[in-house]
Ligand SMILES: Nc1nc2c(c(=O)[nH]1)N[C@H]1C(S)=C(S)[C@@H](COP(=O)(O)O)O[C@H]1N2
């Protein structure tokens with residue numbers, strides 16, 4: 477963010493950067509079609525690469541927005557494997573490179589709306605979660621999917637902190653039809669390059685119509701379950717963070733309104749505040765998943 481003026485307490489002060497400034501390897505992927513009717517694309521202004529890499533929530537590395545960029549380099553991501561468990565035809569532990577060898581990468585340009593009322597437009601590279609789920613063939617009693625983040629205190633300073641509020645590992649979940657929706661994405665890159673560690677390398681979930689905390693990073697385990705799984709923020713404070721966590725400007729967070737958001741880059745003089753859309757603007761694609769549900773009760 478060279479030269480930009482950042483609002484107090486909003487963006488971290490510039491710091492001397494290390495490995496996160498390295499040029500990450502480029503990926504081969506199919507560019508997004510510039511058609512917003514699918515939800516795969518938006519022509520809104522992209523957040524700068526530096527903002528996406530330096531303004532993060534990844535509590536495994538600390539609670540400040542610049543902690544993940546500072547400290548996630550300690551996380552080793554190669555080799556990486558994902559364990560598939562539960563109600564599935566083909567459980568097991570699989571090397572990420574073997575999973576990816578059967579998959580074509582594509583670009584998606586999505587809005588990311590954090591429950592803290594800031595947002596960014598991010599050009600991800602990855603593939604639909606449905607493509608991965610189909611490889612492992614869930615059984616008919618698989619009604620939910622749970623995701624688990626790497627749990628490695630030696631490389632994650634937040635896991636060694638005695639003041640940490642989360643019960644590690646970080647876990648998240650989706651209903652199986654949400655998981656199979658074509659918008660639900662697994663990202664392995666952004667801006668055409670491999671995913672920076674602070675953004676959840678080597679593989680993270682992106683669920684654009686839900687608050688950002690559903691988009692779990694650095695996934696090591698995927699479980700297929702019959703019952704609704706525990707999720708980290710819901711376990712911590714169920715009155716503030718629901719299982720569904722669909723972006724909804726009508727349901728306020730107990731401590732702040734969700735009616736509007738600060739779109740990054742956001743500065744003190746130019747906060748770039750805009751109204752928040754139901755389902756973060758993806759209602760046309762996903763509202764039918766919730767027909768008949770009271771979204772105030774199931775928030
Ligand atoms: N494992 C893990 N995943 C996580 C988080 C986290 O603390 N730990 N934070 C979530 C929150 S609150 C948000 S807003 C997004 C932020 O993603 P980004 O840093 O790539 O923008 O990651 C989500 N995924």
Ligand SMILES: [Mo]
Pocket residue numbers: 533589590591592687688689
């Ligand atoms: Mo968030």
